[in-house]
Amino acid sequence: MTLSYKPLTREQMAWRAAQDLPEGAFVNLGIGIPTLAASFVPAGREVIFHSENGILGLGPKPEPGMEDPNLTDAGKNPTTLITGGVFMHHADAFLMIRGGHIDVSLLGAFEVSEAGDLANWTTEDPAFPPGVGGAMDLAVGAKAIRVIMDHTDKKGNPRILKHCSLPLTAAGCVKRIYTNLAVIDITPQGLFVVEMVDGMTLERLQAITEPKLQLANSWQALAPPEAMAA
Amino acid sequence: MIDKRVKNLADAVAGVKDGATVLVAGFGVVGVADDLIEALHEQGARDLTIVANNAGNGDVGLARLINSGRVSKVICSYPRSGDYSAFLKAYRDNTLELELVPQGTISERMRCHAAGLGGFFSPVSAGTKLADGKETREIDGKLHVFEKPLKGDIALLRADKADRWGNLTYIKSARNFNPVMAMAADLSVVQVNEIVELGSLDPEAVVTPSIFVDRVVVVGTNA
Numbered sequence: 001m002t003l004s005y006k007p008l009t010r011e012q013m014a015w016r017a018a019q020d021l022p023e024g025a026f027v028n029l030g031i032g033i034p035t036l037a038a039s040f041v042p043a044g045r046e047v048i049f050h051s052e053n054g055i056l057g058l059g060p061k062p063e064p065g066m067e068d069p070n071l072t073d074a075g076k077n078p079t080t081l082i083t084g085g086v087f088m089h090h091a092d093a094f095l096m097i098r099g100g101h102i103d104v105s106l107l108g109a110f111e112v113s114e115a116g117d118l119a120n121w122t123t124e125d126p127a128f129p130p131g132v133g134g135a136m137d138l139a140v141g142a143k144a145i146r147v148i149m150d151h152t153d154k155k156g157n158p159r160i161l162k163h164c165s166l167p168l169t170a171a172g173c174v175k176r177i178y179t180n181l182a183v184i185d186i187t188p189q190g191l192f193v194v195e196m197v198d199g200m201t202l203e204r205l206q207a208i209t210e211p212k213l214q215l216a217n218s219w220q221a222l223a224p225p226e227a228m229a230a
Numbered sequence: 231m232i233d234k235r236v237k238n239l240a241d242a243v244a245g246v247k248d249g250a251t252v253l254v255a256g257f258g259v260v261g262v263a264d265d266l267i268e269a270l271h272e273q274g275a276r277d278l279t280i281v282a283n284n285a286g287n288g289d290v291g292l293a294r295l296i297n298s299g300r301v302s303k304v305i306c307s308y309p310r311s312g313d314y315s316a317f318l319k320a321y322r323d324n325t326l327e328l329e330l331v332p333q334g335t336i337s338e339r340m341r342c343h344a345a346g347l348g349g350f351f352s353p354v355s356a357g358t359k360l361a362d363g364k365e366t367r368e369i370d371g372k373l374h375v376f377e378k379p380l381k382g383d384i385a386l387l388r389a390d391k392a393d394r395w396g397n398l399t400y401i402k403s404a405r406n407f408n409p410v411m412a413m414a415a416d417l418s419v420v421q422v423n424e425i426v427e428l429g430s431l432d433p434e435a436v437v438t439p440s441i442f443v444d445r446v447v448v449v450g451t452n453a
Contacts, residue, residue, distance in 0.1 A: 052333060053257040053406050069260065070404040076258035076311065087402055089409035089437065090257075090283075091341045094334030098354060129285075129321045129328055131308040132360065137334035140353045167359045 005199030007180040012224035013148050015040040016195075017106055017178045020146070021047045025103040026096075028052070028138060030120075031075045033148045034106035048082075050102055052134040054093045057085020074134070097134065098141040105142030107135070109149045109174075111164040114211035116174040116186045118147065119166035132169075139170035151179035152208050160184070160191070161210045181205060183222060190214055195222035234396040234446045235425060239269035242419050242447040246275040246384055253340070253382035253411040254282040254292055258311055261404035263388040263421045265449045267291040270386065277302045281340070281382060283333060283407060285309035285317035296320050305380070307333035330360060335377055337410045343379035344413035344442075352377050385415035389438065392422045393429070396443030397436045405437060412442040419445045424452045 008016070014036035021027055021041055028050045029035050038060065041047045049058040052074045059080035062068070067078035081087075088096075096102055109120040118139050122130040139145055153159055160177065177184045182205055183195035194216045196205060202215050236242050243266060246252070252270070256262030271294055278301050285304050286293030293316035295301050304326060309317050320326045331339070332354050342350055351374035355361045365376040387408045389398040398420060400408060412418045425448055 051403070053260075053403050055403055068402065070401040072258060072260050072403055076260075081402070087400075087405050089405050090407045091334075091337040091410040094337055098334050098338075098352070127322075129309045129318070130330055131310040132330055132332050133308040134333040136332040136354045136358065136360065140356075141334075168357060171357050 005181070005197045007151075008197065008222070008224060009228060011036060011040075011228040013178055013180055015224045015228060016183065016222065017146060017148050018042075020176075021045070021104060023047070026050055026056070026101065027104045027106065028097065028102050028142060030105070030107040030138070032108045034108060035073075035075065037106055037148075050093070050096060051079070052093055052097065054088050054090055055079070055081065055085065056088065056096070057082045059085065094134070094137055097137045100141055100143055102138075102142040104144045104146060105138045106146050106148060107138060109147045109159070110166050111159050111161055112147055112149070112174050112177055112186075113161050113164045114186065114191055116172045117164050118145065118169045118174050119164040121169045122167055124167065135169050139173045144175055145173045146176045146178065147174050148178045151181045156208065158208055158210045181222075184213070185216070192216040193219055195220050197222045233394045234440070234443060235394055236445050236447050239265055239421075239447055239449070240272065242266060242421070242445050243269045243273045243384070243386075245417075246270060246273055248275050249277045250275055250383040251279040251281065251381070253385035253415050254280055255385065255387050255407040255411045257283050257403070257406040259287055261388050261400070261406045261408055262291060263386040264291040266386040266419060266421050266447075267295065271295055271298065271300070276300050279303040279305065281305045281336065281380065283307055283336070284311040285314050287312040287314065289316060293317070296326065299325065301326055303327040303329065305329040305331060305336065307331055307336055332360065336380070337407060339377055339380035340382075340410050340414035342377075343381040344410070347379060349376055349378045351375065380414065382411065382415035384417045384419060385411040387412055387418060387420040389420050389422050391424050391426050391431060392420060392443070392446045393426055393431055393440075395428060395440035396420070396446055397431050397440045398422070398438035398443060399431060399435055400437055409438050412438045417444050418442055419447070421447055421449045423450050424448065
């Protein structure tokens with residue numbers, strides 16, 4: 001079967017999530033695709049990125065040769081500080097997270113349930129120790145929790161489920177999911193598709209999504225810039 | 231005259247007992263007191279409980295302590311960071327215990343001890359596996375988990391500058407866990423790049439006040 005639609009690239013998914021970050025927002029980006037969103041904030045919009053290791057005003061990756069061994073991000077990669085950026089100690093960095101001071105947390109996930117339950121910290125592989133990092137703090141504390149993830153796993157199985165099969169990070173916290181095929185809002189009235197890629201239909205999307213999907217009245221095409229498709 | 235400077239790394243970690251709880255500051259490899267951890271390796275204390283964000287890298291510092299069989303328990307949020315082969319081997323061999331704690335809960339438990347409090351209720355981890363066996367309470371309609379304070383017998387810290395009283399400044403994101411761990415241990419030991427004259431640190435720039443610091447040692451070119 002040939003696909004009549006084209007899934008988004010990682011950059012395009014990050015681009016789409018970045019369009020929803022409002023002017024003046026304090027935002028924490030998870031490791032992986034969410035980190036890419038920092039590059040796609042619309043020009044002229046001031047968004048301040050927070051890093052759990054004690055940075056408010058996280059900047060872009062440093063130029064080669066300009067790395068500072070004392071300045072890294074949550075993924076332990078070299079980073080920079082923007083003008084106006086500050087440092088704080090770890091307990092205060094998490095006070096900001098847990099205490100509801102962060103406006104948006106963009107996270108990766110293994111699974112999300114129709115109730116907004118999030119599973120993103122362990123696959124329970126017995127060969128490796130589990131690691132939780134700041135995932136549970138972010139899932140509980142940020143004002144808005146949004147997930148960026150592929151719509152299905154590598155075998156094509158749904159990752160948006162009626163109930164998560166993996167251990168939860170937090171219950172009922174996710175409000176919006178950006179996948180490589182659609183943007184889906186989780187509401188008390190159920191899951192609403194607000195955007196789909198060109199050529200996708202509700203029926204096709206439903207076939208790879210476990211809980212029932214509804215099409216939002218105002219739904220639109222999910223159309224990121226083609227330049228990032230490569 | 232108050233003078234918390236010690237001559238060398240051995241003096242800095244003198245007196246650590248077997249079974250001690252050691253707070254090891256740092257995030258990844260940034261802001262870690264590698265020289266103090268190496269000194270603790272030389273000092274010889276065993277059966278240590280380590281509190282840290284990660285669980286060591288390669289075969290230096292904390293990883294070396296683990297490889298030498300000196301660590302019986304690690305309390306951390308994310309052991310799978312960098313080259314964590316030392317931890318992984320001990321974990322698979324069942325020679326050390328892992329207490330996995332959400333990252334913000336680790337620092338808040340230490341802050342709680344520092345503040346003289348008997349614990350706190352947190353919504354973090356409520357309803358998850360990491361809350362198994364913990365007391366819970368619904369507060370304003372939201373489930374919370376009771377977390378106990380966490381104290382260290384010793385904290386191994388890294389700062390930029392100190393004065394002889396032990397006032398500390400840090401560099402950028404190398405601050406991370408250092409200030410909260412400085413507050414939460416019976417004995418706080420700091421390796422610094424430089425010791426400056428009392429009065430030369432800007433009082434507005436001091437992050438850790440001297441009351442939380444016991445020993446200071448210079449490491450590096452200014453030693």
